[in-house]
């Protein structure tokens with residue numbers, strides 16, 4: 001029995017675009033800005049005007065978000081005063097740890113590029129590796145440390161989607177300085193305290209385990225400021241597609257990095273000596289905690305993203 005040839009990625013994207021063209025009103029069909037909503041951050045689309053939500057299940061090539069705090073739909077709408085800026089948001093993303101191929105993780109970014117998106121704002125929830133980045137801080141990402149990229153899980157592995165794409169993509173300037181500037185200017189316009197927004201380096205890990213103390217220390221010593229399980233694949237592909245990219249990480253927890261390991265040997269010896277030690281329970285992180293901070297900070301993230309969009313020069 002002969003099988004039909006596999007569908008090419010470009011024809012799959014074309015079919016997704018056809019579906020969107022039949023659903024969307026013309027003023028929403030050419031979004032200028034794309035947004036990826038991180039864990040618990042789908043409220044970023046709560047203030048879109050003329051909003052149209054398109055479930056991923058109606059779009060071939062899209063997976064389904066299986067993680068709490070991620071909704072399986074695109075939201076199209078207008079942001080900002082006057083006519084407004086047409087935008088599209090992924091209300092939930094796909095992570096490799098859910099079992100999605102990296103090509104599925106980045107598929108919506110390729111669709112956004114072909115809809116005309118030139119500027120991409122990627123958000124995520126992340127663990128802090130630095131005591132100077134407390135929970136609730138929004139970190140404007142300057143660079144990344146992507147161990148999966150370096151060890152064989154790079155989203156750009158495989159044939160090029162277009163012969164015009166570079167085989168060896170430089171990503172030394174992946175995080176757009178001009179968009180990063182707008183983040184700080186927007187924060188000033190909104191009168192946010194200077195401590196609300198910081199800068200740092202995002203470490204991408206595959207998850208789904210949170211980091212062990214030794215892994216957290218390793219990433220911190222390697223120069224990372226925050227760690228998370230997403231974002232870098234989307235950034236690499238957006239860069240390949242020629243977009244300007246900005247990443248905002250919301251610190252939802254500290255990664256547990258004790259200065260000293262609990263020593264069972266010392267504890268037993270202290271008990272034998274009749275001087276038992278009082279050991280504090282080690283903290284641990286949970287996704288519920290991550291979502292709770294997303295909910296608490298959703299409003300300020302929304303205002304910041306809206307203001308950044310307003311400040312992006314129109315084409």
Ligand SMILES: O=P(O)(O)O[C@@H]1C[C@H](O)[C@@H](CO)O1
Pocket residue numbers: 037038039067093095123124125126207228229230231286287290
């Ligand atoms: O999609 P993001 O990166 O915001 O989600 C983070 C990383 C894991 O998916 C999850 C862990 O709590 O939150």
Ligand code: HPA
Pocket residue numbers: 125126127128210211227228229252253254255285290
């Ligand atoms: O501590 C974390 N580690 C990895 N990913 C995360 N996403 C939110 N918090 C974390």
